[in-house]
Amino acid sequence: MEELWHKACNHFAVPEDVAKSWYTRIYQRLNESHSKRYYHNWNEMMQHKREHLLHCKPALVLAAFFQYYSYDGIQPCAKENCAAFEEFCCDASLDDQESKNSILKLLGDKSVENELETTFEDDANFLQDLDLVILAASSENYKRYCQLLRKEYEHMSDVDYKNMRLKVLQTLLSIPNIFSTTEFQTRYEAAARANMKDEISTLKICT
Incomplete structure (x- = not known):
């Protein structure tokens, strides 16, 4: 991940000391022990994304690093993440x-203008698919993801969480494609649907 970060920073001519300090800052932020980042942290979420960031453009790499700089399972943190990126x-x-x-637009700032709307849409689809790729993990890793995600919603009762999760999963399964990009559809669609159907069965048994 460090090599990916520095490669992206080099593309934008970011001074080496700034790149190093911000890499450390992001790494530490995503590893905060007092936060409730059971899945949305460096070792879980970011490592799952690493393979797919290897060959994508520098702007997408930076967006992926700042996308969950701040994270709260209860409410969106787009404003905070955009502020961190602007500070960088x-x-x-x-x-x-x-x-x-x-x-900034990829991070959720709707006030900025982007002249290349088609390019932005492609980038946004990729970033979204990157978030969803965990759905196609091996059965063991998917179960771990489910356990960690539940802990991030520990403020919810088991009944409320199961109902919310069932609604999310059933909605995703009802659309033609979970993934927006052709590459991710080809590689991961079938596995993701199988995992989600298994999770739905488990949730219904436990309800």
Whole structure:
């Protein structure tokens, strides 16, 4: 992950000391022991994304690193994540406004404009698929993901969580494709659907 980060930073001519300090900062933030990042942390979520970030464009790498800089299972953190990215841009003296706006929009800032709407949509689809790729994990890893995700919603009762989770899974299974990009559909659609159907069966048994 460190190599990926520095490669992206080099593309945008980010000073080495800034790149190093922010890598450490993001790494530590995603590993905060007091937070409830049971899945959305460095060792779980980010490592699952690593393979798919190896050959994607630098702007997407930066977006993936900042996407969950702040995380709260109860409410969105887009504002906080955009603020962190803008602080990084300030430290890095990043003057590529088009790329900066694109990343901010990917992070959820609806106020910025992006002239390349088609490109943005492709990038947004990739980032979304990257989030969903855990659904196609091996059976063992998928069960672990389910356990960790449940812990992130420990504020919910078992009944409320199961109802919420069933609704999410059934909604995803009802659409033609879980994944938006052709590559992810080809590689992961079948496995993801099988895992989700197994989880639904388990949830219904436990209800």
